[in-house]
Amino acid sequence: MIELRNVGKTYPGTGRGARKKPFTAVEDVSLTVAEGRVLGVVGHSGAGKSTLLRLVNHLEVPTSGQVLVDGQDLGALSGRQLRDVRRSIGMIFQQFNLFRSRTVLGNVAYPLKLAGTPRAQARARAAEVLRFVGLEDQARRYPEQLSGGQRQRVGIARALATSPGVLLCDEATSALDPHTTGEVLDLLRRVNSELGITIVLVTHEMDVVRSLCDEVAVMSGGRVVESGDVYDVFSRPRHPVTEVFVRSALQDVPGEAAWERLRARHPGRLVTVPVARDTAEPDRLSRLLRAHGVDFTVAHAGVGEVRDAPLGSVTLELHGDGADIDAFLAELAVPEKAGV
Ligand SMILES: Nc1ncnc2c1ncn2[C@@H]1O[C@H](COP(=O)(O)OP(=O)(O)O)[C@@H](O)[C@H]1O
Ligand SMILES: [Mg+2]
Structure with missing residues (x-):
């Protein structure tokens, strides 16, 4: 056209x-x-x-x-x-x-x-x-x-x-x-x-x-x-x-100043997990959390619709035994958010 x-x-x-x-x-x-x-x-x-x-x-x-x-x-x-x-x-x-x-x-x-x-x-x-x-x-x-x-x-x-x-x-x-x-x-x-x-x-x-x-x-x-x-x-x-x-x-990842405030509120280990339409298995995150006995608090999240499909990410503060968290992150294959 x-x-x-x-x-x-x-x-x-x-x-x-x-x-x-x-x-x-x-x-x-x-x-x-x-x-x-x-x-x-x-x-x-x-x-x-x-x-x-x-x-x-x-x-x-x-x-x-x-x-x-x-x-x-x-x-x-x-x-x-x-x-x-x-x-x-x-x-x-x-x-x-x-x-x-x-x-x-x-x-x-x-x-x-x-x-x-x-x-x-x-x-x-x-x-x-x-x-x-x-x-x-x-x-x-x-x-x-x-x-x-x-x-x-x-x-x-x-x-x-x-x-x-x-x-x-x-x-x-x-x-x-x-x-x-x-x-x-x-x-x-x-x-x-x-x-x-x-x-x-x-x-x-x-x-x-x-x-x-x-x-x-x-x-x-x-x-x-x-x-x-x-x-x-x-x-x-x-x-x-x-x-x-x-x-x-998307506003799914905090800006730099927001990261500092978020860090102060959530001193634990943080990971940002992407959410997208091609995520092979939608409940993989909850399955891995359960499998490794890791609990979490939602620190930041932005998942919305782009052309009728989900897109964004969620940042979690992880709670649990250090070794369990290590194993969870290794299997999730998403890098941990670096410390303060
Ligand atoms: N008639 C013109 N003569 C000289 N420069 C122009 C003229 N119209 C626009 N420009 C310049 O071209 C650039 C792009 O302008 P424009 O297409 O209006 O950008 P946008 O819509 O993305 O803001 C600007 O730097 C503007 O100053
Ligand atoms: Mg213009």
């Missing part, structure tokens, strides 16, 4: 000020997103995520490489053809970007108006997508009269109005509180599962990735440093940037 081939974007320098020198925001990125999939792009601020997203619909024209959507090389299209392709790619933003002076219905109908759809037909379609996002009763209100979550749902309705095959989301939930974020993510999940729309979603929140995405690409310094199936990347992060994002989402 979407294919990026060695795509790069270098902004020319302005010769003055902060953007004096040329700057490469995206460098040599190759990615494929199959139809109906959800790709999350994560990275710290300035990593090049928004630029990458804007390259997908040629809002930014790449300075190297190619962007193909539905097999069409966007760089080879005429202005008119490019406008048609853009109409098949919806986009939503962190700040919603709604017209204050237009009603909710007017905002949602706007892209149809641009496309030359007759007014009655545009309004009927707008009402239809507003129903899909659960805001049919807000059609005559203005964006300012709505909550942040409702505004983003209007943004989604507007993006869906032209029946796109792809939806691009740039930090769509970053301005929302956790509860509202959950509602918007639920809606995006329906956009994908019920309408079959392919989604590329840019975020700095790994939680968003783990609850919504099939695949993830991690960006750093304009490059994709790691990508793959969400569960695989979460369970075996390879790049240090990925590691930071994954740990912040």
Whole structure:
């Protein structure tokens, strides 16, 4: 559905000020997103995520490489053809970007108006997508009269109005509180599962990735440093940037300061045991504890769901005879957490 081939974007320098020198925001990125999939792009601020997203619909024209959507090389299209392709790619933003002076219905109908759809037909379609996002009763209100979550749902309705095959989301939930974020993510999940729309979603929140995405690409310094199936990347992060994002989402291992407090509370021997979907035998841990006569206190735990499978770890303070604990750890084959 979407294919990026060695795509790069270098902004020319302005010769003055902060953007004096040329700057490469995206460098040599190759990615494929199959139809109906959800790709999350994560990275710290300035990593090049928004630029990458804007390259997908040629809002930014790449300075190297190619962007193909539905097999069409966007760089080879005429202005008119490019406008048609853009109409098949919806986009939503962190700040919603709604017209204050237009009603909710007017905002949602706007892209149809641009496309030359007759007014009655545009309004009927707008009402239809507003129903899909659960805001049919807000059609005559203005964006300012709505909550942040409702505004983003209007943004989604507007993006869906032209029946796109792809939806691009740039930090769509970053301005929302956790509860509202959950509602918007639920809606995006329906956009994908019920309408079959392919989604590329840019975020700095790994939680968003783990609850919504099939695949993830991690960006750093304009490059994709790691990508793959969400569960695989979460369970075996390879790049240090990925590691930071994954740990912040799973929160399964205490941070450095938290380790010190934990140590003070639990002066005994500690072990951190991973929990994952491919753990061959789910109750192996309790079996080994029993077999060696070792007891425990849970010192820290973080096990949650990533794409419907468990992932995380649990840190135990072990109680019992020293030799029994040694034998238990040897059979568990997980290294003991080093002493204070
Ligand atoms: N028009 C521009 N001219 C020069 N540099 C830009 C321009 N737009 C973005 N950049 C720079 O490109 C880098 C990546 O920006 P962006 O894609 O917005 O990152 P992200 O969305 O990951 O925070 C930033 O350092 C930014 O300052
Ligand atoms: Mg951005």
